[in-house]
Amino acid sequence: MQPSIDLISLFSSKSYFTSEFIFQELTNRLIGVLYRAEEFLNTGEDISKILNELSDATYLFLFRSGPVQILIERIENLLYHDTPNIEDVSTCYILFKQILMYVYENQNKAILTFFEISQPLTEPFALSVIAFDPNNVDSDFDKWNECSEINKGFYSIISKETGKPYTVLRSFTPNYINDLKTALSLISTFFPYILYDLSINLKHICLYDIAEWNEYPNKRDNISTFSCSDRRLLSCIFLSVKSFVSVHKLFEAIFHEALHLKYFNATRALPLYKKTYRGSSNDEFKCPWRKNSARPWKFDRTFAAFHVYVHLFVAYKALLQIETTDIPQDWIIERTRICFEKANIISEWIDVQYDEVMQSEGKNFYSDLKQFLKIDKE
Numbered sequence: 001m002q003p004s005i006d007l008i009s010l011f012s013s014k015s016y017f018t019s020e021f022i023f024q025e026l027t028n029r030l031i032g033v034l035y036r037a038e039e040f041l042n043t044g045e046d047i048s049k050i051l052n053e054l055s056d057a058t059y060l061f062l063f064r065s066g067p068v069q070i071l072i073e074r075i076e077n078l079l080y081h082d083t084p085n086i087e088d089v090s091t092c093y094i095l096f097k098q099i100l101m102y103v104y105e106n107q108n109k110a111i112l113t114f115f116e117i118s119q120p121l122t123e124p125f126a127l128s129v130i131a132f133d134p135n136n137v138d139s140d141f142d143k144w145n146e147c148s149e150i151n152k153g154f155y156s157i158i159s160k161e162t163g164k165p166y167t168v169l170r171s172f173t174p175n176y177i178n179d180l181k182t183a184l185s186l187i188s189t190f191f192p193y194i195l196y197d198l199s200i201n202l203k204h205i206c207l208y209d210i211a212e213w214n215e216y217p218n219k220r221d222n223i224s225t226f227s228c229s230d231r232r233l234l235s236c237i238f239l240s241v242k243s244f245v246s247v248h249k250l251f252e253a254i255f256h257e258a259l260h261l262k263y264f265n266a267t268r269a270l271p272l273y274k275k276t277y278r279g280s281s282n283d284e285f286k287c288p289w290r291k292n293s294a295r296p297w298k299f300d301r302t303f304a305a306f307h308v309y310v311h312l313f314v315a316y317k318a319l320l321q322i323e324t325t326d327i328p329q330d331w332i333i334e335r336t337r338i339c340f341e342k343a344n345i346i347s348e349w350i351d352v353q354y355d356e357v358m359q360s361e362g363k364n365f366y367s368d369l370k371q372f373l374k375i376d377k378e
Helices: 005-012 019-041 046-050 056-063 066-079 086-105 144-162 174-190 193-200 217-222 241-245 247-269 299-320 329-357 361-377
Strands: 168-169 204-210 236-240
Touching: 019 046, 019 056, 019 066, 019 086, 019 247, 046 086, 046 361, 056 066, 056 086, 066 086, 066 144, 144 168, 144 204, 144 236, 174 193, 174 247, 174 299, 193 247, 204 217, 204 241, 236 241, 236 247, 241 247, 247 299, 299 329, 299 361, 329 361
Parallel strands: 204 236
Antiparallel strands: 168 204
């Protein structure tokens, strides 16, 4: 039974709700960066010609890679420097061209081995959500490896923020893989369009644990988060072992973090914020349900949380109309209430702040999301 609340409208009632539109705008921007680099380096149209010859599936496969996107944005940052360094731009440009050529020459093969694809959890291949294996660093392309880039990003950005003294990436066990497939199948069963939409932004699901997880599993209380994501690690979400205590909690953790990735991409692709916004406003949000957190949230992080809780509220509200034993009814009722309350608490704060930092498109985005909170009164 499908819910009568039309969840697709939350994702597609306006063009900027859909990941397809966001992804197209984002890739247009990234390709524009490559064209500017061609012009700056006077290389001709060597990259643009190859891009035009990629199949649609290969194009999607390539640009869904967070490390690939980050490499192009590194070129963009170098180009926008007051005095761009030709050597630095050239180094990054040549690396991307080498990756692109390898993908182009191997696009008809089932596997591109320098991309981490050992355990696909969903189909089709170009949109696979993958169980990340940090040990998969072998490649027949010796200049770059997606797995190594994700490993480096985790240990420089995530590790020390998620546990004391730190956390590590580890491979998924067969039981964890089964749980992931079950959680993703729940999303697919209840909301098939939404799994497709989220998969455009989500490529890798990564597992983190305490460094001594094998010897001292009782020390997992030192893990400070159930899950996380970061705008500097695109296309990846990170789940702690705590996320696997039940399938329904895992369901929400995946949904929650994948929505963050969608929001990160929206902010990179669409003019939501004023150009003068640099992460600060006249006030910061002191999150009442994170009392142990010393740092208040800046506006963009607060809006990211609002974006998530509106979606979760509507999803759980829809699940209330479905007779299912896959997710406990008391959990659905409780999460519907909590997500609604959190979204409204944040909305009251955003109402006072958003005019200062958001452009008209961002204000419309906020207004349209806010409308979905009214279904609680229906």
